[in-house]
Amino acid sequence: MAMSETKRVGRGVFIPGNNLDTDQITPARYLKCVTFDELSGTLFYDERFDSDGNEKEHPINDPRFNGAGVLLVGKNFGCGSSREHAPQAIKRCGFKAIVGESFAEIFQGNCTALGVLCVTASQPTIEKLAKGIEMAPSAEIEIDIETQRVSSLGAEYKCRIDSSVRDAFLRGAWDPLDTLLSAGAEIDATFKQLPYSGWV
Amino acid sequence: MVKRMGKTLYQKVWENHIVKTLQDGRDQVFIGLHLVHEVTSPQAFGMLKEKGLRVKYPGRTFATVDHIIPTDDPVRPFQDAKAEEMVAALYENTQDHDIKFFDPASNKQGIIHVIGPELGLTQPGMTICCGDSHTSTHGAFGALAFGIGTSQVRDVLATQTLAIKRLKVRRIEIEGVLGDGVYAKDVILHVIRQLGVHGGVGFAYEFGGSAIDSMEMEARMTLCNMAIEGGARIGYVNPDQKTFEYLKGRAYAPDEKWEEAKAYWTGIQSDPDADYDDLVRFEAEVIKPTLTWGVNPAQAIEIGEALPVMESESAKDAAKYMHLGDVDSMLGVPVDVAFIGSCTNGRLSDLREVARVVQGHKVHERVRALIVPGSMKVALEAEAEGISKVLRNAGFEVRQPGCSMCLAMNPDKLVGDELCVSSSNRNFKGRQGSSSGRTVLMSPVMVAAAAVTGAIADPREAFGKGLRCSYGNE
Ligand code: SF4
Numbered sequence: 001m002a003m004s005e006t007k008r009v010g011r012g013v014f015i016p017g018n019n020l021d022t023d024q025i026t027p028a029r030y031l032k033c034v035t036f037d038e039l040s041g042t043l044f045y046d047e048r049f050d051s052d053g054n055e056k057e058h059p060i061n062d063p064r065f066n067g068a069g070v071l072l073v074g075k076n077f078g079c080g081s082s083r084e085h086a087p088q089a090i091k092r093c094g095f096k097a098i099v100g101e102s103f104a105e106i107f108q109g110n111c112t113a114l115g116v117l118c119v120t121a122s123q124p125t126i127e128k129l130a131k132g133i134e135m136a137p138s139a140e141i142e143i144d145i146e147t148q149r150v151s152s153l154g155a156e157y158k159c160r161i162d163s164s165v166r167d168a169f170l171r172g173a174w175d176p177l178d179t180l181l182s183a184g185a186e187i188d189a190t191f192k193q194l195p196y197s198g199w200v
Numbered sequence: 201m202v203k204r205m206g207k208t209l210y211q212k213v214w215e216n217h218i219v220k221t222l223q224d225g226r227d228q229v230f231i232g233l234h235l236v237h238e239v240t241s242p243q244a245f246g247m248l249k250e251k252g253l254r255v256k257y258p259g260r261t262f263a264t265v266d267h268i269i270p271t272d273d274p275v276r277p278f279q280d281a282k283a284e285e286m287v288a289a290l291y292e293n294t295q296d297h298d299i300k301f302f303d304p305a306s307n308k309q310g311i312i313h314v315i316g317p318e319l320g321l322t323q324p325g326m327t328i329c330c331g332d333s334h335t336s337t338h339g340a341f342g343a344l345a346f347g348i349g350t351s352q353v354r355d356v357l358a359t360q361t362l363a364i365k366r367l368k369v370r371r372i373e374i375e376g377v378l379g380d381g382v383y384a385k386d387v388i389l390h391v392i393r394q395l396g397v398h399g400g401v402g403f404a405y406e407f408g409g410s411a412i413d414s415m416e417m418e419a420r421m422t423l424c425n426m427a428i429e430g431g432a433r434i435g436y437v438n439p440d441q442k443t444f445e446y447l448k449g450r451a452y453a454p455d456e457k458w459e460e461a462k463a464y465w466t467g468i469q470s471d472p473d474a475d476y477d478d479l480v481r482f483e484a485e486v487i488k489p490t491l492t493w494g495v496n497p498a499q500a501i502e503i504g505e506a507l508p509v510m511e512s513e514s515a516k517d518a519a520k521y522m523h524l525g526d527v528d529s530m531l532g533v534p535v536d537v538a539f540i541g542s543c544t545n546g547r548l549s550d551l552r553e554v555a556r557v558v559q560g561h562k563v564h565e566r567v568r569a570l571i572v573p574g575s576m577k578v579a580l581e582a583e584a585e586g587i588s589k590v591l592r593n594a595g596f597e598v599r600q601p602g603c604s605m606c607l608a609m610n611p612d613k614l615v616g617d618e619l620c621v622s623s624s625n626r627n628f629k630g631r632q633g634s635s636s637g638r639t640v641l642m643s644p645v646m647v648a649a650a651a652v653t654g655a656i657a658d659p660r661e662a663f664g665k666g667l668r669c670s671y672g673n674e
Contacts, residue, residue: 017513017514017517018514019397019398019496019514021496021626021628023607023626023628023629023630023631024628024629024630027630027635028607028608028609028630028631028633029608029609029633031239031267031609032268032280032282032283032286032609033282033286034242034243034246034285034286034289035242035243035246036243036350046629046630046635051635051636075398076397076398076401076431079397079398079431079496080333080626080628081332081333081347082240082331082332082333082335082347082348082349083239083240083331083332083349083350084240084243084331084349084350084351087349088350102398102401104398104401104431105401105402105431105433106333106346106347106348106349106433109348109349109352109364110349110350110351110352113349113351113352114351163224163225164224164225164226164365167223167224167225168224171223171224173223173224175351176222176226176355176363177251177354177355177358177359179222179223179228179363180228180355180358180359180361180362180363181253181358181359183219183220183228183359183361184359186219186220187219187228187230187256187359187360187361190217190218190219190230191230191257191360193216194216194217194230194232195325195460195461195464196232196323196325196326196454196461196464198457199454199457199460199461200259200452200454
C-alpha cells in the first residue's frame with residue numbers, strides 16, 4: 001500500500017480550454033504500445049508540435065513551467081476514451097495532481113488508481129491560480145487533502161475532492177487491488193448467488 | 201401514507217452484484233462479463249505478472265482484436281511491427297491465462313462491442329466491463345455495461361470485481377414516432393446536443409418511451425453506444441420481447457435454462473413506480489436528421505439548420521478547425537472521405553439500410569467511400585445477402601472488419617485536413633488519424649447521401665421522400 005498523505009505540492013502549469021479529450025491528451029496513434037513506458041513524450045502532442053515536429057506555442061513547451069507537478073485545467077477534462085494512456089502520460093510527465101473545474105468520470109477514476117489526485121475548484125479559483133503562476137512560475141501550489149483547500153502565493157481557496165478519492169489518498173489506499181483481493185471467498189459467494197452463474 | 205418506491209433496473213442489478221461496501225464508500229462489485237482487446241489489455245496483464253497474480257475467473261473474460269487490425273489484408277504478421285507486437289501479446293496473454301480469444305481464424309473476430317451481443321455473451325442483468333468507453337453499447341440489453349481503465353482491467357482480471365461508485369439514474373424518455381430519415385444515431389446526437397457532453401456525468405441513462413420500444417436491438421445499441429459521449433458512463437434499455445428474441449439461439453445465450461433466464465431478465469426491468477434521480481422527455485417528432493459541425497458530439501445541428509453564432513472561445517476554435525469560416529449551414533460542405541462502420545453503426549442493419557437507399561446511385565468521384573463491417577459475421581452475412589455487392593456496385597469499398605477509421609490506429613487514415621463524414625461516435629480533433637483531419641458525425645444513411653452527392657446532403661432529398669428507417673420504427 002502507498003503512504004498515507006495529507007498534502008500534495010508542486011509548481012503549476014495552466015492548460016486553457018474545456019472538454020480537452022483523451023485524444024488530445026494522447027493522440028490515438030501513440031496508443032500502439034504494450035507498456036506505458038514511453039508515453040510521456042506524447043502528452044498533448046498535436047497541440048505542442050506541428051506536423052513537421054516543430055514546437056508550437058503551448059504551456060507544456062514553455063520552459064518557465066518545466067518540472068511542474070500540478071496541472072490546472074478547465075471543464076470536463078479527460079472526456080472521451082477510457083484508455084489509461086492519457087492519465088499514464090500525465091503521471092509519467094511528473095504531474096501529481098490536477099486541479100480542474102470538472103473531470104470526466106472514467107478519467108478521474110483512472111487517475112485515482114494511478115495516484116494522480118484530481119481536485120475540482122471553481123472557475124474563478126482556477127483563473128486566480130493561473131494568473132498567479134503566470135506572474136510567478138516558480139510559485140508552488142499546495143493542495144491540502146484533509147481540509148480541501150488549495151493555496152498559492154499566500155492566498156487560500158476552497159476546493160473539492162470526491163469523498164472516496166479523498167479517503168483513498170488520506171489512507172494511502174488509492175490502489176484498490178489489495179482490498180479487492182482480500183474479499184476472495186465473498187467474491188465467490190456473490191457469484192454463486194447470481195442467477196446466471198449456472199447457465200453456461 | 202408511505203409512498204411505495206419501486207427500483208430501477210440499475211438499482212436491482214447493482215445490488216445483486218455487490219460483494220461488499222468498501223471503507224471509502226465505494227462498492228466492490230462483481231463483474232459478470234469482461235471483454236478485452238489488444239489496446240488496453242497488455243499493460244494489465246503485465247501488471248498482473250509483476251504481482252505474481254493469475255486470472256481469477258478466466259471463463260468470464262473474452263478477447264478479440266479490433267483496433268489495430270488492418271482492414272485490407274488482416275493476415276499476420278501485420279506489416280505494422282507495433283500492431284503485430286500488440287496482437288502477439290494478446291495471443292500470448294490469452295493462452296497463458298486460458299482466455300477465449302476470438303481471433304480472425306475463429307471467424308468470429310470483430311469490434312468487441314459488436315461481437316459481444318452477436319455471440320450472446322451480452323445478456324440482461326449482467327455487469328459488463330471492458331477497457332473501452334463504448335462498453336456502454338451492451339446496455340441495450342439491459343446490462344450495466346461500462347468502460348474502465350487499464351488498472352481496472354487488472355483488477356477485474358485478478359478479482360473479477362471492481363471498486364466503484366454507484367451512479368444516479370436519469371430516465372430519458374422519447375415518446376412518439378421518429379420522422380423520415382431519423383435513426384437512432386440522430387436521436388442520440390439530439391439528446392447529447394440538448395444535455396451536453398458532460399450533462400450525463402454521474403448518471404446512468406435509462407432510455408425508454410415508445411420510440412425506444414419500437415427500436416430494434418441494433419438501433420438500441422447505437423443509442424447506448426453514445427451515452428458516454430454525453431458523459432454518462434452507462435446507458436441502458438429495459439429488456440423486452442425484442443431483447444429475448446435477439447438472444448434466443450445465440451452461441452453463448454442460455455439454452456436449457458432459457459425460461460429461468462427470461463424470468464430473471466423480466467424481473468430486473470425497472471418497476472413502473474421506480475424512483476429516478478432525474479427525468480428528461482423528448483418528443484420523437486421534434487428530432488430531425490442531425491449531424492455534428494464541431495469537434496465534440498454536442499456541437500450538433502439539424503441538417504439544413506443554420507450554424508450557431510460562435511460565441512464561446514471553444515465554439516470559435518471548433519469552427520476554425522472545421523474550416524467553417526464562410527458557410528451558413530453544413531449542407532453542401534464538400535466531402536473527401538465517407539466512412540460507414542464502427543461499434544456505433546457498423547452492424548448488419550446499418551449496411552442493409554445503406555444498401556437499400558443507395559441502389560441506383562453512385563459514389564461521387566471526389567469521395568473515397570469506405571464500408572467496414574463491425575465483425576466477420578456482419579461481413580459474411582452482408583456478402584451472403586448480396587448487400588456487399590450492392591454497396592460495391594455503388595462505388596463503396598467494402599473492407600474487412602475492425603475499428604478502422606473510427607480512430608485510425610490501423611492504416612485507414614485521413615490525410616491532411618480531409619473532411620470525413622462518418623458513422624462513428626467521436627469527432628475529436630485528430631481522431632481519424634490526421635492531426636488536422638475533420639470529422640462530421642451522422643447516421644450511415646446521411647453518410648451515404650453525402651457520399652453520392654459529394655457534399656453534405658439531406659438524406660431525405662438525396663434518396664427521395666418517404667425515407668423510413670427500416671430498423672428503428674414500426
Ligand atoms: S469502433 Fe471506434 S469507438 Fe468503437 S471500439 Fe473501435 S475504436 Fe472504439
